[in-house]
Amino acid sequence: MRNLLNLLPPEHMQSLMRAYHLRVVVVVVSVLLFILGVHLALLVPAYIYEQVAIQTREAELAELTAARISEEEKQFDARATLFAADAAYLSRLSEAPSASDALRILLGVSRPGITLQGMTFAIGKGKEPQKITLSGVASTRNTLRQYVGALKDVAGIQGAEVPISTYAQESNIRFTVTLTGTPTP
Helix, strand or coil: CCCCCCCCCHHHHHHHHHHHHHHHHHHHHHHHHHHHHHHHHHHHHHHHHHHHHHHHHHHHHHHHHHHHHHHHHHHHHHHHHHHHHHHHHHHHHHHCCCHHHHHHHHHCCCCCCEEEEEEEEECCCCCCCCEEEEEEEEEEHHHHHHHHHHHHCCCCEEEEECCHHHHHCCEEEEEEEEEEECCCC
16 A cells, blocks of 8 residues: 555645644644643642642741740840849848948947857848847846847947847857847947
8 A cells, every 4th residue: 555646746745744744733732732721720729729828827927926026025024124123122222231331330339248159131121120130149147138238229229129038048148139220330
């Protein structure tokens, strides 16, 4: 069957071949465009899904960032409040009498037969007076009573309290005296 006769002139043959090739190209391009269209149509739901997912994640990120910022602001406000309280306390301390001045004044009080072993100094809060606690050993009840009387006579001391049980012994009496007020020279 290879011996088919073609009676068309060569110009028509070439034109027929061009038309044939053109139809093949059009069919191939049409098939490719159809396949491309189908793929694009199938990608649209995935694209929409990803866009929604991105928007959701961005909204979550914005919420978490806002929550984190508000938490950091709360922590900052709490720290600022603490710093303000510390600053107020320190400014009160700068106006309060110093413990070393109080100790110097109290050590200047005559104390024969008294051995001091400890001292605490507490600044009063608000309008409370400051408290000074002296502890030590007195040789006799009488020397302790005289020392407490001398402490009461110090300017600025409002009161000197000694527990009554302290006077139970006659000699080598361990005592604790609580003074209220601010000793002044």
